[in-house]
Amino acid sequence: MALKEEIAKRRTFGIISHPDAGKTTLTEKLLLFGGAIQSAGAVKSNKIKMHARSDWMEIEKQRGISVATSVMGFNYKDKKINILDTPGHQDFAEDTYRTLTAVDSVIMVIDCVKGVEMQTEKLMEVCRMRNTPVICFINKLDREGRDPYDLLDEIEEKLRIKVRPLSWPISMGKTFKGVYSLVNNSLHLFKGSKSKLDGEGLNITDLSDPQLDTEVGENDANQLREDVELIEGVYSKFDVEEYRAGKVAPVFFGSAVNNFGVKELLDSFIDFAPEPLPxxxxxxxxxxxxxxxxxxxxxxxxxxxxxxxxxxxxxxxxxxxxxxxxxxxxxxxxxxxxxxxxxxxxxxxxxxxxxxxxxxxxxxxxxxxxxxxxxxxEGEKGMYKGIPSFSPEIFKEVINKDAMKTKQLEKGLNQLMEEGVAQLFSYELGARKVVGTVGALQFEVIQHRLKNEYNASCDFMPMNLYKACWIHSTDKKKLNEFIDSKFRHIAKDKDGKLVFMAESKAWLSMVQDNFPEIEFHFTSEF
Known part of the structure; x- marks a missing residue:
């Protein structure tokens, strides 16, 4: 019985977004509402010594970006919440893809000024592969942003998922008054403290209540009444099961940095986000x-x-x-x-x-x-599926700058690659080591960490490579013939799997045609 009770309490989710949409700030505010911290850190401010709690690596503090997934847990209303705050920067996307295998749902943060951005679309693709339930939080309503209806249309079009607003903003930018919850018909007017939780929700079960005009002004009150009537008429009733199947995304509006709309998001999330899934x-x-x-x-x-x-x-x-x-x-x-x-x-x-x-x-x-x-x-031999390595986009050869520190460099490279920071390919010929990454910023992170954590120095020399292809064949003889004929282009990954390092798309196509018995894979899990 205890097992089922503990499962019912758990909510494990990832927070994902394009860089600078406010993902780490939202994480801070969720921790603040959960009572896990007393005041929120600043993600990007040199004046404030206290950095965001989920950005603790030295390079993250210097640049004001997240480069590694952080794991945080707290209790809220008898529920145990586990948050995985992921890097938004596309150069660290592989860490995010892997993290999405460990969550049961995600909150996707969208900047109301910029709308749906390219990295958001890629992340949505990964969610779609697993039918992961998605909640959208449209952030930065304290700035002059785009029309809320336009944002909803863009989410449906670009992310290819139906939406259903569950909260609605009252004005925007300098005249932003707060958010109205469509879940429990309550109006939330916050003072907008960046580090403390101010203000309480105001229950207005009937939108014709004159108190609404008193609180937000007649014009904004009438606009809200029109908006709510339109939403209820255009969008079908929110269906929790459709959300859990990954078919509809509930949408909340707010300003994480000012604590607007975060409580509505969290309260609704614990009610309908899924428990741990099979x-x-x-x-x-x-x-x-x-x-x-x-x-x-x-x-x-x-x-x-x-x-x-x-x-x-x-x-x-x-x-x-x-x-x-x-x-x-x-x-x-x-x-x-x-x-x-x-x-x-x-x-x-x-x-x-x-x-x-x-x-x-x-x-x-x-x-x-x-x-x-x-x-x-506890003895069962089946491996969990779905954590592949993808072929990197950029390849650079490792050049050791200090021969006296060769052991430190090898140890550092091996440990960082085991973290999944990047991928290491060792050529059979000449013992050359090549690092492959999704983005250029990764090389800076690797250099920085090798120097600071392992006291090892290296340079990276660009290489003209198109793809790393994991190779396989049921015909061992043909595989050996292929390796012999292409030995200059054969490497091994950190697990010792054979990889063909293709220099161009055209050349790869030609090699595939010439060796039909060999399978070429762009992910390590095949």
Whole structure:
């Protein structure tokens, strides 16, 4: 019984957006409403010493961007909320894609001035692949933005999902008065403190109530009445099951930096966001209420504490109860493994936990046994599916600047690649090492972390490469012939899988035509 009760309490979701839409600020305010923190940090201000809690890596503080997924948990109204704040910058998209495998739903933040941007569309594609339920939060209503109806139309058109507004803004920019909740017919007028929670909701069950005119002025009150009538007439009634199937996205409006609309979002979210969902292994569908524990590793982070060279693997609990100190089966290595040090997180702050339930994210201290995609269980051998590596966009060769620090460089590169920061390809010929990333900013992050965390220096030399293709063939003889004929272009990834490094699209097509028995894959999971 305890297992089912614990599952019913959990809500595990990711916050995703284009850079600068206000995602990390929204995360802060959710933590503030949840009582997990007393005042919100500033994501982009040199004047304020306290940085946003989810941006704790040195380079994040310097640039004011998130470069790694942060995991945070808090309790709100008898629910245990687990938030995964992801990087918005497209250069760190792969970390976000992996994180989306560990959540049950997402909140997508959209800037009301800029509307739906390119990275938002890509993230929506990843959500669609898994039918992940999506809530939209249209942010920055304290600025002069686009018409709310235009924004709703753009979401439907560009993200290819039906929408249903569940809150509505009263004016915008300098004249922004607040938001009206269409869920419980209440008006929320906030003073707009950036660090404290001000103001209370005002219940107005009847929009013809003259109190509405008194609070927001006659013009805005009449506009709100018209808008609500139009919304109720044009949009069909909100259906929770359609939302949970990923077919309709409820939309909330607000200003995260000023605390407008955040409480309405959070209150509605805990009511209708899904509990922990079943997940597929290679063998079967695993349900969260099964008695035997299982989970998977979706992220690894080295050196979270610079004073101790620790390495933490983030595990999503999928089924059963996890207990600290118990022996669990490491499926890939086919051996038992024990975790005596298990933590849960408030960004960088962490606390020791003795047990965790489906939906929870736990940090497991690890000496190098675990990799992204690994499955842990109580003996069952099926691996959880859906955490591939994608072929990178940019490739650069690693040039060691200090021969005396070769070991530090190798260790640093290996550990950072195991985190999924980027991908490392080692050529069979000449022992050359090539790093592949989704975006150019990743190379700066790698250089910065190698220097600061491993005391190793390197340069990156650009390489003219189009794609890294994982190769496979059922005919071993043909595969060996291919490797012999293309040995200059064959490398291995960090797991030792064979990769063909194609220099151009045309050349890759020609090679595919010449070697029909060889399969070429753009993801490592095939």
């Amino acid at each position: 997940r597929e292994t290679e063998e079967r569908l695993v349900k969260p209420d099964e008695n035997k524990f299982s989970g998977f590793i979706f992220k690894i982070h080295a050196n979270m504490d610079p004073n101790h060279r620790n390495r933490i693997a983030f595990a999503r609990i999928c089924a059963g109860k996890f207990e600290r100190g118990k022996n669990y089966f490491h499926v890939r290595d086919n051996k038992k493994i024990r975790f005596s040090n298990t933590t849960m997180f408030m960004a960088q702050e962490k606390e020791l936990v003795d047990e965790a339930w489906p939906g929870d994210i736990v940090g497991l201290y690890d000496t190098g046994n675990l990799k992204i995609g690994d499955t842990l269980s």
